[in-house]
Amino acid sequence: MATHRENELADIISGIASGEVTLLNLIKSLGEYLTATEEDIRAKGVGLLSDVLSRCPREKVTRQHVNVLVAFYIAKLEDTDTVIPSLRGLLPLASFPQLGAADAVTIVKAIFAHVTMKAHVVSTRHIVFKIFDLLLSRYCQALKEMGDEFLSGYVKVAEGEKDPRNLLLSFAMIRVIAIEFDIGTHVDNLYDITFCYFPITFKPPPNDPYGISTEQLQQALLSAMTSTPLFGPVALPLFIEKLSSSAGHIKRDTLRTLEACLPVYGPAIALRHASQLWEVFKIEVFIPADQETEACALKATQSLLRTLYAxxxxxxxxxxxxxxxxxxxxxxxxxxxxxxxxxxxxxxxxxxxxxxxxxxxxxxxxxxxxxxxxxxxxxxxxxxxxxxxxxxxxxxxxxxxxxxxxxxxxxxxxxxxxxLMGALSAGVKSGSCRRPALEGMLQLVQIPSLLTSEELSRVVNDVNELLDPSSDDIDDLRPNALGVLLAVSKVMPKLVEEMTLPLLFAALPDHAPPIDSDAEIAQYQRILSSLSTLCVQPALFDTLVIRLSTKLDLICSHVRRVHAETPSGNHGAVREANAAYAHSILTVLDQVLKKKIELGHVDVQKHVERLVPQLYALFIQAALSAQSNAEVAAEPRTVSAAAGIISSIIRTLSREGQEKFASTLFAAYYSGNVAGITDGRLKPSDGIPFSPFAGGSPSSQKNLIALFSAAVIGLRKETKLQLADASDTLTALLQWYLNDAENDLQAEAALHTIATLLNKHVEEADTFVSTHRVALWNDVVLPKHVSGDRRRKAIRAWVWVTKALLVRHHPGAQHCVDSLFTLLEDEDVNWDVAKAVGGISSIGEDILNKKNYAVVRILYAQRFLSSTLPRILEGYRLSKEPRQQIAYLAALTSLIKSVPKSMYSQDLPTLMPLLLRGLDLPDVEMRANVVETLISISTDETKEPGLISEHASTIVTALLKNCLPNDMSSTRLRVAALRCLGALPHNIRYDILHSLKPVVIRQLARVLDDPKRAVRKEAVDTRSSWYMFHG
Amino acid sequence: MEQPQSFNANPRLFTPASDSYRKKQKSRLWALDDHSDESDDEEDTVIDEQEIFDLLRSITDPEHPRTLEELNVISRKQVRVRGNIVDVEFTPTNPGCGMAHVIGLAIVVRLIRSLPPRFKLNISLTQGSHQSAAQVMKQLNDKERVSAAMEVDALMESINTCLATAGRRGSYSE
Incomplete structure (x- = not known):
């Protein structure tokens, strides 16, 4: 039926649009229906007309039509049976441009006279409010001229309204009326239809079709309440009453309302109630119920004062x-x-x-x-x-x-x-006052142009005394002291440079203290960490680089001297201590550089001509020495600290800068010409040549591949490299890795170089991808006769090649991954393959990222996961052997650990049983992976309701087992298991877990005695969560 | 009693002690190396005074939204460990404080929940700090009376409120 009517309606409207039917014709033909004696026929007739009006094209309606229609509808308003369809007709009319101001007034008057709001349902009342809303916005002036008649009429219309949709409209109209109209004698009435809704207690019902929020309604009401100062005298007593008789959110709502209203109501009325207001605010600020209310009360107090003293x-x-x-x-x-x-x-x-x-x-x-x-x-x-x-x-x-x-x-x-300076300065010198005094100084320094340079230097002087590196009494205050100096360095770097740095540098020893002198080692570490905080500003950083590189030279020559003096002695400890000292120094430089890069400092770049050649000179010289045990810079960990610095600096260079640098780099590493890279500090060696890639090169030289790789990683894709042939270079690197790399530093350096070059230059490396890569698999990974170690080494290379291709969606990546999967059933290496699967997907954290200009396509991890996960599940399902199942399980845990949860959350129902089995894996690290995954699932139970609940008792039992210290455990695993256990009460319903509560509490009592403090802390917190867990 | 609700409306506050008295463990030679995994390197340790004080310092006072440490109800010097015996002394903010028993109970409950069962607790009030110190002490050290108190829901509710902040262990940055 409805569709039948709908079709007829559509016909009429298209008729009107095409001009075949006119509105007047329609009315004429409706004639007998419109005046029929049966009320439902009359209503239907008027209704049809209204429906046509609301949908017909406006240009087909003339001014004359409108006049007739208005007169018609107004007459129909008098007829109780046609009120509703008439209102439905007036609504479109109210928006017609052809409607005149006089019509508007007529409509309003008729509604006032004939529509009794209380007698109508919400939807009808809504039409009335919408009509008023339209007319008020279009014919404000005409309605204003109606004066009292409009005001009292509107008050009657709005009175007693309860529907939030209608109230939103009404509040907005009240604001317009209060601002535009002369409301003189009607203030009280308008007050009544506004303030009776304060405070808003409306809560939207679930699935509210209109989607009106409490905040929207509050905001609309607030805009009505703040519309005129005339509300002040009646409103303030109401607010004061509400404040003293309410609590919680009503109180906060009132305070916020006052904050907004006081400036509108003005100083005169505010003053009249000021002391009363302060009395109530005072309670909230001096005996605050909670921080939020306190903050609201403070803001209301501010508003009061601003109003009074505007x-x-x-x-x-x-x-x-x-x-x-x-x-x-x-x-x-x-x-x-x-x-x-x-x-x-x-x-x-x-x-x-x-x-x-x-x-x-x-x-x-x-x-x-x-x-x-x-x-x-x-x-x-x-x-x-x-x-x-x-x-x-x-x-x-x-x-x-x-x-x-x-x-x-x-x-x-x-x-x-x-x-102030006097008090703070005295405070810095005495015990418990130090912390507040330092904080006070920090504020003074941060207020622009308050302190003169003399005063700032007094501050620096006072604070310097706290930096005494020989004492660990004030270790807790050191960050505060450095904070003050850092603030000074932003205003006047010179002061810190001239007053603080010399003290710190002077206290820095020229060579390392003996390896077992903890206090002295702690002392230089304190100084270095202070320097790392302070020397971020360009001027200070320059000084830092000069002083610390000098220090590095001194350290190196010290150890050489010790060796030269007694060549037969055993100086291992001296070398170790000094290498660690040099390492600490390099780490500080690296940390400061990273901070500077984050802050966008441009002075980083110039160090490609200062710090970088110095470092290469220092390390190459050490590597060339015949006596590498006398060389601090031959220590792998020290080399690796320098690598960080080199990467940071090279990354910041432009393409041209990088090309210039890269040519010296390749000259040094591939041709032994070290003059360029060391900026002339080292001459082409006449003794031992620098040839780190040559077979049989000493380990000290091979270690320096790390400094090669560090630089190459940061090169842009566009940077032209003088490589004879990319495939040959990659293959040579791969062979070097397989045959020559002897420690992890060297291995990682080679792999990083391969990955970064392959990723950025794959177009020039076809042969490598198609031939050498496959050879790696067929000749080294696959054959059972190759030794396990060598196969594992090759798998590691395979992972890096895969990553390099995968992140850029290179088609070769698929073959790489497929091959790995075939090995999950090879018992000699499947454990390594399982871990490799996770290794592939954890790419963002390593070197193949945007920061290093790698070619990274979006969603690569997502793609990898969505193709890999089903394979693992399938493989697990099909494998008969428990050992194979374990390999799939291991692959799953390492995969899941390395990707964000959102990527697999839709698969969780299938994964859950497998993850739980993963809690029994023999490998501690893998169990920890599973537990950490469970933590992130359980803290987000809302998204997957029931997932954890369903397995609650299995999970709890498995976690409790993993909390206990034994041979098959680690601190990481126990901490994670406890955290997961502790998260459950916060995320799972009580009725699901309550039967487990006694067991958990009893079992955890044993964990409270764990040998590690970190575990005990988690155990206490977890047990406490369970104690506090109630229905 | 002029103010029945409050035993001490405006108590004195104390600057909380530094985050931890625990001196850094033996400095590590390669300390600034941020790649090393801290947690598994930690040496085995025994439960000491600092650890127990850390358990107690951030308990909220039943009357004020302040911690026991801020109100100087408890300080590190008031905790002692002798083998399997733990002595804890506390100081109510004033001698007539009617909350002394609740504070003491909060301390006891926290320790029962957080320390391995091998420890024996011994709770006392600072000498001369409270008019009914002996009575309160007797209650707190009587195992049966403590467990009876722990059965009272209303009481445990307020104790649990006090203990809700205990996990902060003196750290104020949430």
Whole structure:
């Protein structure tokens, strides 16, 4: 039936659109229906007309039509049976451009006269509100001229409305009316239809079709409440009443509303209620129920003060003075709990207007300084300084204000600067005051142009005393002290450079202390870590590079000298100690460089001509030495620290810069010409040649492949390399890796080089991909007669080749992965293959990333996962042998560990049983992988409800087993198992877990005695979560 | 009693001690190497005073939203470990504090839940700090009375509220 009617309607409308039918014809032919005596026929007739109107093209409706229709509908409004269809017709009319202002007034009057809102259902009332909304926005002036008639009429329409949709419209209209109309005698009525809804307690029902949120409604109401100052006198008593009689979110809502309303209502009315308001705010700020309410109350207080003292005046009589004095009274006991609240209130006052800030500071700071200087308050100096710091923080955080009320922060504090500096400076020198004093200094330094350079140098001087590297008493304060110096270095780097750095450098020994002198080692490490914090600014970094590279030279020559003096002695310990010292120095340089790169400092680049050649010279010289045991720089770990620096610097170079550098690099490594890379520091050697890739080259030279790889990794794809043939180069590297690499440093360096070159230059390496790669598989990985070690080594290379191709969606990657899968059934290597599967997917963390200009396509990991996961599941299902199953399980755990959870969450129901079996794997690391995966699943139970719940008791039992210390465990595994166990009560329903509670609590008692502190801590937390777990 | 709800409305606050008194373990020669995995390197350790103080310091006072450490109800010097015996002393904020028993119970419950069962607890109040110290101490060291108290739901509810923050162990950055 409905569709039948729908079709007819469509016919009529297309008729009107084409001009075959006119509206008047339609009305004429509807004639008898429109006036029929049967009420339902009349209603249907009018309804049809309204439906046509709401859908017919507007240009087909003339002004004359509109007049007739308005008159028609208004007449029909008088007829109770046709009210609803008439309103449905008036709604489209109200939006027609042909409608005149006079029509609008007529419609409004008719609705006022004939529509009784309370008698109608929500949907009808909604039509009325929509009609008013349209008319009010289009004919505001005409309706305004209706005066009282409109106002009282509208109040009657809106009165008692409860539907949130309608209220949204009504609130918006009230705002327009209050702003545009002369509401003089109707304030109370408008107040009634607005404020009776405060506070909004509406909660949208589940699946609310209209999707109106509480916040939307609150916002709309707020805009109505803040529409006119005339509401002030009636509204403020209401708010005050609500504040004293409510709690929780209603209280916060009221405070937020006051914050918004006070500026609108204006100073006169605010002043009349000021002391009452402060009385209620005070309770919230001095005895806060919670932090959120406290913050709301502070903001409301600020709003009150800003309203009262909006005019820039120094006359602060009244609330401002009263509030400050009240705080000051509390600050007579700065060591007590309330003092901290007083500081917050003062801080809020400071952020209101400059005049109030001046006044608050003039009261608080002299008072606190006074207390600080009183001999009998000496034991409270730390809390006093904490109060001062709190106030300084408020000043620092004040935004600079608008033009009318401009804050000059330095002028605010200038009068007290001397005294503040004195107190803080004294504080830095004494025990418990140090921390608040340092924090206070940090604030002063951060307020622009407050301190002069002399004053800043006083600060540096005071703080320097805390850096004494020989003492570990103040280790906890060191970060604060460095924080102050760092802040100074941003304003005046020179001061830190000239006053602090020399102290630190002077305390840095020229060679390492004996290997067993813990205190001295800790001392140089403290200095280095201080330097690493401070020397980020370009000027300071230059000094750091110069001083530390000199230090490196001294360290190297020291060890050489020791060897030369007693060539027969055993100097292993000396070399180890100094190599570690050099390593620490290089690490600091690396850390600072990384920080600088993050900050976008451009002075990093120039070090390709300074630090980089120095490092190559240092290390190549060591590698060429006939006596490598006298060479600090021959130590692999030290080499690897230098590699980090080289990568960081090379990455920042432009293509041209990289090409220039790369040619010297290749000349050194492939032709033994080291003059370029060391910038002339080393001459082409006449003794031992530098030929790290040559067969039979000493290990000390081979280690330096790490410095080759470090540079190559960071080269851009566009950077032209002078390679004879990319495939030959890659093959040679691969052979070198298989046959010559003797330690992990060398192996990794070769593999990284292969991966980065292959990834960036695969187009030029066809032969490698098609022939040499396959040969690696067929000749080394596959044959059973090749030794296990060599096969494993080859698998590792295979993984890197796969990664390099996979990230760029190279078709060869698929073959690489397929081949690996065939080996999952080879018992000699399947364990390694299983781990390799995970290794392939963990790409982002290593060197093949955008930072290193690798060619990385989006979603490569996703693609890999979605092709690999089903294979693993299938393989697991089909494998008969338990050992093979375990290999698939192992592959699964290492795969899942290395990709984000979102990638496999839809497969979790299938994966879950396998993961749980994974908790019994013999390999500790794999079990830890499974547990960590479970943690991330269980903390996100909402997305997969029931997944954990379903297996709850199995999981709990398996986790408890993995919490206990034994031979087959590790700290990582136990910590993870406990964390997972501890996450369950927060994410799983009580009724599912409650039967397990006693077992868990009993079992965990044993874990509380774990030999490792980290495990004990987790055990305590987990057990506590279970104790707190209630229905 | 002028203020029945509050035994001490504006207690003195103490600057919390530094994060941990525990000196860094033996400095490591290659310490700045950030690739090393810290957790498995940790040496085996025994439960010491610092560890037990860490368990207790961030318990919230039943009256104020402040920790026992901030209110100086407990300090590290008030914890002692002798073999399998743990002595803990605490100091109520004022001698008439009616919450002393609840504070003590919170400490006991926390330790029962967090220490291996081999430990014997011995709880005391600082001498002269409370008018009914002897009575409170007797209650706290009587195993049966403690377990009876732990059966009272209303009491445990407030104890659990105090203990909800205990896991912070003196760290204030959430």
């Amino acid at each position: 005019e820039a005046t120094d006359d602060l009589d009244g609330p401002a003075t009263e509030i400050c004095h009240e705080c000051l009274k509390v600050l007579r006991e700065p060591e007590k709990n309330q003092a901290q609240h007083a500081i917050k209130v003062l801080g809020a006052c400071i952020a209101t207007t400059p005049a109030i800030a001046r006044f608050a500071l003039s009261q608080a700071i002299p008072h606190l300084i006074d207390l600080f200087q009183k001999p009998d308050e000496i034991s409270y100096r730390a809390p006093i300084l904490a109060c001062i710091t709190g106030i300084l923080m408020a000043v620092r955080d004040v935004s600079s204000g608008d033009d009318a009320q401009k804050y000059a922060k330095e002028a605010l504090l200038n009068p007290y600067k001397e005294q």
